[in-house]
Amino acid sequence: MxxxxxxxxxxxxxxxxxxxxxxxxxxxxGGKSAEEARRTGAIDKADDQVEALxxxxxxxxxxxxxxxxxxxxxxxxxxxxxxxxAPADVRKIMDDSIxxxxxxxxxxxxxxxxxxxxxxxxAELGQAGYWGLLVDREHGGAGAPFRSFAPFLTRMAMxxxxxxxxxxxxxxxxxxxxxxxxxxxxxKNRFLPSLASGExxxxxxxxxxxxxxDLTALRTRAELRGDRYVVNGEKLFITNVTPGRAIxxxxxxxxxxAVLICDLPAEENEHFQLRQxxxxxxxxxxxxxxxxxxxxxxxxNLLTPQRGNGLTIAYHGxxxxxxxxxxxxxxxxxxxxxxxxxxxxxxVTYGEPIAKRELVLRRMGRLAGLIVASDALVAWCSSxxxxxxxxxMECIVAKIFGSEAQKEAAIELLMKTHGGRSFVHGHMFxxxxxxxxxxxxxxxxxxxxxxxxxxxxxxxxxxxxxEPIGKALQSAGIKKPNPLxxxxxxxxxxxxxxxxxxxxxxYASSNARFDLSKLPANLRNHAEFAVDELQSSPLEISGVMRxxxxxxxxxxxxxxxxxxxxxxxxxxxxxxIHAGQQEDELVRQAAHVVCRDLTRELxxxxxxxxxxxxxxxxxxxxxxxxxxxxAGVEAEEILMSYE
Numbered sequence: 093m094x095x096x097x098x099x100x101x102x103x104x105x106x107x108x109x110x111x112x113x114x115x116x117x118x119x120x121x122g123g124k125s126a127e128e129a130r131r132t133g134a135i136d137k138a139d140d141q142v143e144a145l146x147x148x149x150x151x152x153x154x155x156x157x158x159x160x161x162x163x164x165x166x167x168x169x170x171x172x173x174x175x176x177x178a179p180a181d182v183r184k185i186m187d188d189s190i191x192x193x194x195x196x197x198x199x200x201x202x203x204x205x206x207x208x209x210x211x212x213x214x215a216e217l218g219q220a221g222y223w224g225l226l227v228d229r230e231h232g233g234a235g236a237p238f239r240s241f242a243p244f245l246t247r248m249a250m251x252x253x254x255x256x257x258x259x260x261x262x263x264x265x266x267x268x269x270x271x272x273x274x275x276x277x278x279x280k281n282r283f284l285p286s287l288a289s290g291e292x293x294x295x296x297x298x299x300x301x302x303x304x305x306d307l308t309a310l311r312t313r314a315e316l317r318g319d320r321y322v323v324n325g326e327k328l329f330i331t332n333v334t335p336g337r338a339i340x341x342x343x344x345x346x347x348x349x350a351v352l353i354c355d356l357p358a359e360e361n362e363h364f365q366l367r368q369x370x371x372x373x374x375x376x377x378x379x380x381x382x383x384x385x386x387x388x389x390x391x392x393n394l395l396t397p398q399r400g401n402g403l404t405i406a407y408h409g410x411x412x413x414x415x416x417x418x419x420x421x422x423x424x425x426x427x428x429x430x431x432x433x434x435x436x437x438x439x440v441t442y443g444e445p446i447a448k449r450e451l452v453l454r455r456m457g458r459l460a461g462l463i464v465a466s467d468a469l470v471a472w473c474s475s476x477x478x479x480x481x482x483x484x485m486e487c488i489v490a491k492i493f494g495s496e497a498q499k500e501a502a503i504e505l506l507m508k509t510h511g512g513r514s515f516v517h518g519h520m521f522x523x524x525x526x527x528x529x530x531x532x533x534x535x536x537x538x539x540x541x542x543x544x545x546x547x548x549x550x551x552x553x554x555x556x557x558x559e560p561i562g563k564a565l566q567s568a569g570i571k572k573p574n575p576l577x578x579x580x581x582x583x584x585x586x587x588x589x590x591x592x593x594x595x596x597x598x599y600a601s602s603n604a605r606f607d608l609s610k611l612p613a614n615l616r617n618h619a620e621f622a623v624d625e626l627q628s629s630p631l632e633i634s635g636v637m638r639x640x641x642x643x644x645x646x647x648x649x650x651x652x653x654x655x656x657x658x659x660x661x662x663x664x665x666x667x668x669i670h671a672g673q674q675e676d677e678l679v680r681q682a683a684h685v686v687c688r689d690l691t692r693e694l695x696x697x698x699x700x701x702x703x704x705x706x707x708x709x710x711x712x713x714x715x716x717x718x719x720x721x722x723a724g725v726e727a728e729e730i731l732m733s734y735e
Contacts, residue, residue, distance in 0.1 A: 135308065138349075139548075141400030142407045143482065145273075150480045153552050157485040157662050160626045161549060161633070168606040171669045173471035174478065178240035185221035185234050186244045192216050193251045202252065209254055209376055217255070218290025226263035228272065231284035238412065242419045242474035246467070249423025250725050253527065254376040256423060260416035261332045262287070265535075266294035267340045267353055269409040274351075274395045283338070283353060292338040292355070297327040297382060298406055305540050307403060312343040312384065314352060319391050321345070321352060323384040326367070331379045333366070335359050339382075341389075342402045349402030351395045354387075363387040373530035411487040414535045415473045418494030421531060422466035425498060428506045429459045430725040431520060433715055435510055438730055446509070450704070453711030455505040460714055461686025462497040463721060464679055465663055468670030469493060488545045489659045492538045495531035502528035516731050539652050546655035550637060553630075557594060560587040562642050595634075603627040611672035612680060618687035619672075622665035625694070629658060657694060664690045678719050681710045 143151050152158055156170035178186070196202040196213050204210035217223065225241055227233025236244075241263070248256035262268060271283045286292040303309040312325025323343060333339060336358045340351050357364055367381030397404050432455070436447035446452045469490040476483040507514045507521050514521040521528075532538050561584060565573055568583035575581065581588070606623055608616045636654060640647050664687050671683030685707050692699060713719070 135403070138400060138403035138407060141397075141404040142484075144400075145397075145404075145408065146482045147480065150482060152482055152484055152548050155481055155483060155485055156476070157489065157658075158549060158552075160623070160662070160665070161629055161658065162553065164601055164604045164627065166604065166606075168608060168669065171472065171666055172475075172673070173468075173670060174239055174475040176237075176240050176243060176471075178236060182225070182234050182236045182240060185225060185236075186240075186247070188220040189217055189222040190247060190251060192220055192222075193248065193255050197252065202255075203376060207376060208378060209252075209258065213255075214258075214290060214293065222259065223262055223290035223293065224288030225259070226268055226272070227284050227288035231280055231288060233284070233288040237474075237478050238415075239471070239474040239478045242415050242470050243467070245416055245419040246423040246426075246470065247724070249420045250426050253420055253424050253427075254374075256420050257374075257416075258293075258332055258377060260413055260420070261296070262294050264412035264416050265296045265409045266332065267292075267296070267338045268294060269412060270296075270340045270351055270395055270405050271353060273408055274397045274405050275353075276396075278392070279353070279395070287338065292336075293332060294338040294340065295330050295332040296340045296342075296406075296409070297330050297333070297354075298342045299327060299329045301326060301328050305537065307342075307349070307406070310342065310344055310349060312341070314341075314343045314345050314350065314389065316345070316391060320388045321391060321394070323352070323354075323387040323389060325384055327382040327384075328367070329371075329379060330382055331374055331377055333380050333382060334378045335364075335366070340395075340405070342406055345394075349406075351402045351405045352389045353393045353395065354389050372526035374527070410535055411477065411483055414487040414491035415470060415477070417531055417535055418466050418473075418490040419470045421494035421498040422463055422470060424528070425459060425463050425466065425501045426722055426725050427520070428501050429456065429463065429714070429719070430722045431727045432456060432459070432506060432509050433717075434727045435513075435730060436715060438733070439511075447715045450708050452509055453708040453715065454704070455509055456711035456714045457682070457685050457707035457709075458689070459501050459505050460678070460682035460710060460719060460721075461689065462501055464671060464682040465667040465686045466490075466494050466497055467721075468667040468683070469663065471670060472666050485545055485548050486662075488536075488541050489662050491535050492541055492545075492659060493663050495534070496538060499529055499532055513731055519731055520728055539648075542652045542655040542659065543648060545659065546651045549655070549658065550633060553634065554637060557591040557634075558637055558641070561591065563587075595631075598631050598634075608669075611668065614684045615668040615672045615680065615687070618684070618691065619665055619668040621691060622661045622668070626658065626661050626665070629661075660690045660694055676720055678710065678713055679721065681706070681713075682719075685710055 148154065156166065159166040159170065192213070193202065196216070202209065202213055221234055224233035225236040225244075226238070227235070229235040245256045245259060248259065267283065268287050271279055271287070275283065283292075287294055298307070300309070300311060302311065312323065312327065314321040314323045323341065325343060327341070330339070333356070335356055337356050339354050339356060341354050342349060342351055344350070360366060363385050364387050365383045367383055369381065371379050373379075395405055432452075433447070436452050436456075437445050439446045441449075473483055473486045473490045476486055502521060502525065510519065510521060513519055516522060535541075536544070564583055564587045565571075568580075570580055570583060573580045573584070603624055604627065606619070608619050611619060633654065636647075636650060637644055640650070644651070667683050668687055671680045674680060688703055688706070691697075
């Protein structure tokens with residue numbers, strides 16, 4: 093089954109979806125208000141409904157990031173990516189699209205008079221087939237594998253990150269994925285051809301003035317009147333929206349989240365207006381608010397998933413968008429590195445170019461490592477999606493790492509190397525700093541997503557062992573269990589044994605050993621370290637759950653910190669395996685550098701002289717032009733040069 097296509101023969105809804113969710117139960121037992129428990133439970137149930145779209149072997153509990161922690165017998169192939177084997181016609185579309193953007197940039201025709209990507213550029217990309225890459229062939233698209241589409245976005249971002257981002261908005265979180273995945277045959281035939289051609293570019297209208305990370309706070313409503321829904325409400329921060337485009341609108345219908353596909357009118361009117369505001373990021377695309385007042389949408393435009401509701405639809409596309417964000421970051425960081433090299437050779441201090449200075453060389457080596465790690469995550473996550481995995485945990489790792497890497501690259505590496513020139517009008521940093529930082533918020537703010545990662549990681553463990561214990565303690569009126577109190581132990585007599593058995597099993601068994609013999613020795617050491625740490629983490633994770641019990645939801649700092657460590661280990665393992673499959677020696681060296689950085693962050697150890705030699709030697713090789721990953725990137729003109 094493709095991860096982008098729901099099952100057609102679904103079993104009846106099971107109790108995990110219909111019954112009170114684990115999160116809702118835990119919050120109630122933890123003393124939270126009924127309203128907070130209800131809202132959190134709604135999100136948890138939506139997550140369960142997304143899970144039900146996937147075959148059991150591809151659900152979260154069987155995903156690589158989950159199994160490497162809890163399962164003693166995972167295999168190394170779960171962390172290997174499938175090669176990019178896009179058909180020739182798909183590659184032609186990709187190459188032609190790159191050529192369109194490169195030519196229009198050179199001719200200064202990429203943007204219009206308002207410094208937005210011009211309608212002529214968007215139309216020419218449509219003629220090349222760009223907007224239909226993720227649309228199935230039967231509906232006029234190219235049917236590109238996601239493992240081909242995602243790294244292609246890196247290539248496009250090297251030419252123009254806004255154009256790359258628009259492909260993600262349109263194909264991943266816009267109307268394309270919701271219609272492909274949840275639309276009826278009639279809806280697909282009606283919507284997808286124009287979405288594939290670019291006649292109708294799309295956006296996804298989810299965020300509201302009071303509803304961002306808390307999607308239970310939605311207020312936009314649609315009421316069925318005859319054969320049409322009448323929409324009232326407001327949306328905010330909607331990228332790629334102008335009159336005449338299509339949107340996937342998340343709203344409430346009979347107090348339940350739903351998604352309507354809306355064709356926006358060609359002009360604003362009394363029922364549909366755009367809300368203008370100043371926004372620093374996304375400056376080359378249209379990012380606007382939408383106000384609906386008795387706006388009519390045909391009833392047949394309602395998407396009706398076999399399971400779940402509008403939140404199910406919203407969550408499904410987010411994974412694709414998160415991988416796309418990491419892919420975009422990998423391209424942007426290449427542009428940064430390509431622009432550091434000529435400046436470092438040009439800028440002279442105390443009679444020597446700064447390209448000879450260790451600190452600058454270290455920055456180049458570090459940035460190369462961030463690029464290779466991002467590439468590894470993009471290749472891995474997109475492969476998992478094509479194999480049919482939900483990939484929620486893995487895609488969260490990619491989004492967080494990619495966005496944080498881009499932020500570090502911009503501030504700590506690019507800006508500090510270019511110094512005061514960074515703030516001159518026309519410099520890539522000063523002109524784009526908000527674009528570099530904003531991805532930390534897109535597709536979910538990083539730390540919030542880190543807690544979502546942790547929740548997915550512990551959900552099965554908590555449901556299996558801690559929920560029965562919590563209910564037993566509540567039933568007995570025990571708030572703080574004391575293992576030395578016979579009455580407390582008696583209350584847990586039926587539910588404590590399974591957990592005790594699990595604990596004994598953890599202490600008695602040893603970690604699984606991956607076959608990593610094909611990796612170079614240095615990368616193999618990193619991979620083995622990551623595997624050992626990940627497989628040793630269940631006792632610590634369970635200990636945190638046991639210590640805080642039903643109050644764990646309030647321990648956000650602890651969850652975020654522990655989640656961050658697990659994520660870094662996953663990045664290390666993925667990067668080492670990916671780089672080991674590459675023939676480029678500098679790619680392997682860059683992976684070695686970033687893995688050493690991650691190890692040091694996890695261990696708290698200081699960098700050694702040997703490490704400094706490795707990273708600066710890598711930086712020197714990059715300065716000398718040896719990093720082939722920068723092929724195709726043209727550096728910008730040095731501003732305010734001097735004789």
